[in-house]
Amino acid sequence: MPSTTPPLGPTPTPEDVIAAYGPKVYSLAYRMLGLTADAEDVTQDVLMTVVRKLHTFRGEAALGTWLHRVTVNACLAFRRKRAHRQQYQVPDPLLADFADTGQHSGPVRRWMEPPDEQLEKQETQALIEAAITELPELYRDVYILADVEGLANAEIAEILGLHVPGVKSRLHRARLMMRQALAPHFEEIAT
Amino acid sequence: MITCRHFAERLVDYVENDLPVEQRLEIEDHVGCCSSCATYLDSYRLTIRVSQKLTERPLPPELTQRLRSVLARYCGPRDCAPPPA
Numbered sequence: 468m469p470s471t472t473p474p475l476g477p478t479p480t481p482e483d484v485i486a487a488y489g490p491k492v493y494s495l496a497y498r499m500l501g502l503t504a505d506a507e508d509v510t511q512d513v514l515m516t517v518v519r520k521l522h523t524f525r526g527e528a529a530l531g532t533w534l535h536r537v538t539v540n541a542c543l544a545f546r547r548k549r550a551h552r553q554q555y556q557v558p559d560p561l562l563a564d565f566a567d568t569g570q571h572s573g574p575v576r577r578w579m580e581p582p583d584e585q586l587e588k589q590e591t592q593a594l595i596e597a598a599i600t601e602l603p604e605l606y607r608d609v610y611i612l613a614d615v616e617g618l619a620n621a622e623i624a625e626i627l628g629l630h631v632p633g634v635k636s637r638l639h640r641a642r643l644m645m646r647q648a649l650a651p652h653f654e655e656i657a658t
Numbered sequence: 659m660i661t662c663r664h665f666a667e668r669l670v671d672y673v674e675n676d677l678p679v680e681q682r683l684e685i686e687d688h689v690g691c692c693s694s695c696a697t698y699l700d701s702y703r704l705t706i707r708v709s710q711k712l713t714e715r716p717l718p719p720e721l722t723q724r725l726r727s728v729l730a731r732y733c734g735p736r737d738c739a740p741p742p743a
Contacts, residue, residue, distance in 0.1 A: 479738045481729035485722060490714040497715055507721045514725055518738045561666055564698075569661025575694040578701045586711040595708055614709040620674075639670035646705040653704065 479521070488517055492538050498611045499542040501600040509541045535618065536626050539608070546604065557603050560643035576654040598648035602641055609634055610641035660688050665695050669702050 479487075492513045497506035516537055566572045585591055602610060612623045613634075620634045627634070665688050671677045672685050689696045717725070729738060 481726055481733065481738055484729060484738050485717070485725050489717045489722070489725060493717050493721070494715040503718065507718070507724070510717075510721065511725060511728055514729065515732065518729060518733055521738065561663060565663040565666065569663040571662050571694045571698070575697045575701075577697050578704050580704070581708065583711065586708055587713065591708075592712060595712055599709070610709070614706050615712050617710065635670050635674075635676075639667075642670070642702060642705055643666075645709065646701055649705060649708065650701065653701070653708075 481518075484514060484518055484521075488514060488534065492534065495535070495538050495611065495616065496542055498596070498599055498615065499539070499604075499608060500545060505545055509538065509545055512541050513538050532622065535612070535616065535622075539612070539626050542608075557606075557640075557644075560640055560647060563647065564643070576650070578650070578653040579655050581653065594652055595649070598645055601648060602644055606637050606641035606644065609637040610645065613638050614642070660684050662688075662692060662695050662698075665689070665692075666698065669699065672699075673703060673706070 489510060493506055493510045496509040496513070497503065500506050500509065513534070517534070520533075564572060581591070599607060599611065599615070608627060609623055609629075612618045612626065613620065618626075620631050620638070623629070624631045624634045629637075665685055668677060668681065668685060672682065675682075677685065689699055732738075
């Protein structure tokens with residue numbers, strides 16, 4: 468979000484605000500919450516906050532970082548309101564890949580190098596979105612902010628109220644879980 | 659000599675260039691002689707790459723309509739600029 472948040476003119480219309488920030492906020496909220504209706508409510512709340520505070524921002528970078536923070540906070544507040552709370556005890560993803568001896572527990576198959584055109588296809592995007600949605604929330608938030616939104620670990624730590632080593636630890640686990648989820652789709656078929 | 663599991667535990671620091679030189683060289687030595695870990699490293703990097711390629715989701719039309727209406731109610735249909743101080 469920070470690098471692509473476009474500046475608005477001095478007299479932005481509702482249409483300008485929706486076009487500039489709507490898809491960014493909605494995408495982040497949808498990925499964090501996994502539910503369209505919740506993401507829509509968060510998007511509305513965040514865009515209302517944007518128009519109230521717009522005049523306080525001078526630079527694009529400051530606005531981008533702030534937009535992330537406001538959207539993440541709105542999503543976290545939404546989750547707190549949900550009756551169902553996720554359990555965070557998840558097995559170490561390395562346990563599935565490595566034996567007690569420290570060696571790989573099975574053969575490691577090479578992945579196809581998918582061309583950009585394939586990654587841009589709707590089916591591939593849906594596959595990756597689904598894998599992200601399956602991540603436990605604890606890991607999902609860090610993963611989205613780091614590997615989808617491209618934020619630095621220090622920025623993520625600040626937004627989520629964590630220390631950088633905690634961000635890296637969660638990010639590593641999230642990547643391992645994502646790798647396991649995507650492997651069946653990207654592994655080359657043995658000949 | 660590090661094990662394959664030790665290698666995997668340090669991947670996050672390795673791909674972000676956050677390891678001290680000595681540990682970085684240990685990883686590179688290990689990957690140089692363990693084809694499974696070399697493949698594992700490639701797939702870890704590809705996992706990051708495919709996620710970076712996710713595009714923004716378009717707003718559902720009914721949400722766009724709702725936002726138009728809510729924002730126009732707040733700031734008028736033409737201008738969301740703050741009132742002059």
